[in-house]
Amino acid sequence: MRIASFVYCISTAAALSTIPVVTKKPSRFLLLGGAGRIGTAAASHLLLRDPSSQIILVGRSNDGSRAVEEVRMDHPNATVSYEQVADIWEGEGPSVDRLKSLMRESDCIIHTAGPYLHRKPTPMKLAIESRCQVYVDVSDPLPYLETACLMNHTSVTTTCLLSAGAFPGMSNVMAMEAASYLGGESVHDVRFQYFTAGLGGSGPLNLYITNLGFGEPMVQYDGGQLRFFTALSGSLLGKVNFFLNNASRSIGTSGFGNEQARQRVGSQPVFAWPFPEAATVATELRARGGSTAAMGTAPGIWNTVLAILVKLIPRPWWRNETFSKFLADFSEPMVWATDKILRASDPAGVGETHAMRVDVSGRRGPHISIVQAHDSFRQCVGQSCAEFALDCLRYPAVGVELPERRYRDPIAH
Ligand SMILES: *[C@@H]1O[C@H](CO)[C@@H](O)[C@H](O)[C@H]1NC(C)=O
Numbered sequence: 001m002r003i004a005s006f007v008y009c010i011s012t013a014a015a016l017s018t019i020p021v022v023t024k025k026p027s028r029f030l031l032l033g034g035a036g037r038i039g040t041a042a043a044s045h046l047l048l049r050d051p052s053s054q055i056i057l058v059g060r061s062n063d064g065s066r067a068v069e070e071v072r073m074d075h076p077n078a079t080v081s082y083e084q085v086a087d088i089w090e091g092e093g094p095s096v097d098r099l100k101s102l103m104r105e106s107d108c109i110i111h112t113a114g115p116y117l118h119r120k121p122t123p124m125k126l127a128i129e130s131r132c133q134v135y136v137d138v139s140d141p142l143p144y145l146e147t148a149c150l151m152n153h154t155s156v157t158t159t160c161l162l163s164a165g166a167f168p169g170m171s172n173v174m175a176m177e178a179a180s181y182l183g184g185e186s187v188h189d190v191r192f193q194y195f196t197a198g199l200g201g202s203g204p205l206n207l208y209i210t211n212l213g214f215g216e217p218m219v220q221y222d223g224g225q226l227r228f229f230t231a232l233s234g235s236l237l238g239k240v241n242f243f244l245n246n247a248s249r250s251i252g253t254s255g256f257g258n259e260q261a262r263q264r265v266g267s268q269p270v271f272a273w274p275f276p277e278a279a280t281v282a283t284e285l286r287a288r289g290g291s292t293a294a295m296g297t298a299p300g301i302w303n304t305v306l307a308i309l310v311k312l313i314p315r316p317w318w319r320n321e322t323f324s325k326f327l328a329d330f331s332e333p334m335v336w337a338t339d340k341i342l343r344a345s346d347p348a349g350v351g352e353t354h355a356m357r358v359d360v361s362g363r364r365g366p367h368i369s370i371v372q373a374h375d376s377f378r379q380c381v382g383q384s385c386a387e388f389a390l391d392c393l394r395y396p397a398v399g400v401e402l403p404e405r406r407y408r409d410p411i412a413h
């Protein structure tokens with residue numbers, strides 16, 4: 001059996017500032033959900049890559065000054081402003097008119113205003129109608145992705161990339177990268193495993209989205225067939241090493257960051273969660289075996305509590321937005337307290353550590369694993385969607401795409 005693996009670890013903003021700026025003339029970015037924790041992280045990253053970028057943060061609240069301040073902390077001279085739009089999901093009405101006029105003046109739309117479950121891709125439709133160059137979002141529900149991909153008409157002049165965050169997003173590209181090391185061997189199994197400490201600094205929204213997912217079926221490969229498993233979401237699947245063990249042969253960046261990942265994250269329990277990449281990436285790779293997607297959180301008690309709740313509470317309740325939102329808000333004080341504890345015990349003082357491990361195995365046994373880790377989940381999502389957006393601006397490919405399809409060739413881009 002051939003084992004090959006490598007670790008990616010982008011940890012500090014300072015390391016990234018050495019990457020050359022990609023855009024020539026300053027681009028105008030419209031960030032939906034821009035006042036959120038992930039939105040401001042994306043804005044900061046765009047400014048890090050090109051300080052002359054023009055940023056408009058869009059949010060629901062009538063006061064976006066805190067978000068603008070947050071971005072200005074790192075980039076005091078940045079062109080950044082805030083616009084209030086009451087409801088970005090609305091199909092018609094005053095919000096749509098406002099959004100459309102903002103979009104017409106923008107080159108690139110970055111949409112991080114989840115949750116996407118039970119929603120229609122209206123913002124993408126508006127971006128296409130406004131003929132923006134680029135639209136990226138961090139969507140994850142499969143039905144949403146299917147509806148959005150149906151809008152892939154030949155008349156589309158916008159480069160649209162869905163699921164372009166950390167997971168799904170960077171993880172999809174990692175799986176394609178791993179598969180490319182199989183050397184032409186057909187893919188058998190594909191496994192996505194994620195870890196986020198606390199709420200990863202993204203507020204109760206992350207817990208709300210997690211809760212909603214428990215009401216959704218797992219859609220994954222089993223024996224080379226795409227199947228629905230209605231009662232699998234939320235089931236504990238066992239422990240995963242978010243590092244590579246010493247027996248592995250490293251390729252690429254030769255184990256950079258592996259020891260940090262071992263110490264900071266180590267082995268963690270994970271539960272099944274309906275991430276779309278278990279279906280979409282495994283389809284793209286024509287997996288002959290199985291696929292899974294799972295996540296875990298810290299402190300470990302959360303995994304146990306969630307697993308018990310999933311057993312007790314009927315599935316349809318989780319799907320109910322009122323219920324899932326209530327539970328997330330109800331848990332907020334506990335989440336706040338655990339975040340404090342995590343921050344105090346985190347050597348980096350952030351308490352938002354995240355890691356992912358993607359395993360792809362070939363039919364005859366070769367096995368490729370990639371581990372990635374970061375001090376902050378929300379910064380990692382923000383950086384990922386900002387990088388996807390910059391890449392789409394630089395290499396436009398009009399139409400609606402998913403990351404595993406856009407980056408299926410490991411040499412291009
Ligand atoms: C911001 O602008 C001021 C005044 O033009 C200048 O002195 C300062 O160096 C700039 N700061 C940065 C971080 O570019």
Ligand SMILES: *[C@@H]1O[C@H](CO)[C@@H](O)[C@H](O)[C@H]1NC(C)=O
Nearest residue numbers: 244245246247255258259262
């Ligand atoms: C793996 O390698 C690292 C660094 O080379 C070392 O510190 C660690 O003790 C090793 N672990 C095992 C289980 O051998």
Ligand SMILES: *[C@@H]1O[C@H](CO)[C@@H](O)[C@H](O)[C@H]1NC(C)=O
Nearest residue numbers: 316317319320321322323324
């Ligand atoms: C969700 O639950 C609330 C409160 O129990 C109820 O009023 C509402 O009708 C439910 N919504 C759906 C879509 O089932």
Ligand SMILES: *[C@@H]1O[C@H](CO)[C@@H](O)[C@H](O)[C@H]1NC(C)=O
Nearest residue numbers: 149152398399400401402405
């Ligand atoms: C959308 O259309 C473009 C251009 O025809 C094509 O390259 C792309 O693969 C399509 N995307 C999907 C998700 O089918």
